[in-house]
Amino acid sequence: MKYAITSRGDEKSDVLRLKMIGYFDDFDMEYDEAEPEIVISIGGDGTLLAAFHEYQRRLDKVTFVGIHTGHLGFYADWRPSEAEKLVFAIVEGKYDTAAYPLLKTTIKYGGNKEKIYLALNESTVKSSGGPFVVDVVINDSHFERFRGDGLCMSTPSGTTAYNKALGGALMHPSIEAMQLTEMASINNRVYRTIGSPLILPKHHSVTLKPVNDKDFQISIDHLSILHRDVHEIRYDVAHQKVMFARFRSFPFWRRVHDSFIEE
Structure with missing residues (x-):
């Protein structure tokens, strides 16, 4: 071996x-x-x-x-x-081996360019400096316009990491799903968000579409990079899984x- x-x-x-x-x-x-x-x-x-x-x-x-x-x-x-x-x-x-779900992050840029990342814990999205405003689309249907500090999408095993600090729920790694949690959302008479974490099954997708700024600080687990000219960020439960020895x-x-x- x-x-x-x-x-x-x-x-x-x-x-x-x-x-x-x-x-x-x-x-x-x-x-x-x-x-x-x-x-x-x-x-x-x-x-x-x-x-x-x-x-x-x-x-x-x-x-x-x-x-x-x-x-x-x-x-x-x-x-x-x-x-x-x-x-x-x-x-x-x-x-024996235990299989854990992963998160697939697809970032699309101008000129039909895209990059795909896999995360074991989570992916976060924040503004590069100005207000963070994105439309949240679930399964091609508009869900909400989010305003706040940012959003975090985590794997089930990753819910014990940053997601927990944001007030998200803990999920057992056997559940093939992903969880979206808010970072300091703005909620008043003008702006409204759901205000709660969302748990989505593996056959659902979430797309974030910029409303104003197109430059975002996007993290994939421990790696955080400034991405410019972002047209959309799509999250899916990945087809691949990670195997752990038990x-x-x-x-x-x-x-x-x-x-x-x-x-």
Whole structure:
């Protein structure tokens, strides 16, 4: 089996990475950063997000597993002290896989140009500086004209991230859907928005159409870029999914409890 190990880059994570490579050297495992079958992320959820984007063109061929060298994460749920145990489990193939939905973001520009991105957590849209005003279209029907700081569309697993901070609902990753949450919407006698998060099933789409400014700060997970001359931004539940290795039972709601209530 071919494998690769990514690290957050701090001393603790780098040392553990070299230690695990040493463990794997005793078995019939090939280190291959170009075409791995399993990717081990050492650091935190952010490190695994970076690994996901590095290997997103191989999602049908790669499985991810995370070791946290800081706090327990939703994607990084193994401890450094369990590294050797994890190596044995991988070598012996003693694991199942869990598939999580992803978010597809299509940005269309002038001149019929477009770019497509996949997100594991979320995509956010904010103005480049002026008022943020967009028409929200659901399944080709106008839903509302939004005015405020911005909008966030998240995956089910990403609802525990920025979406939660915005007051969105937590969704189990087995639900193939996406969630749209508002950032400080303007609601008065003149302007109105729904004022609540929207959960949309996989056969629905949401399109944001600029009303005034066409330059937007758009984020895809941890990456935020200024996009100019944007004509529309479309969100769909992606056809692709990300695969995580599961070696033991660690229910989603237990992760929520351990991360936000007590560990």
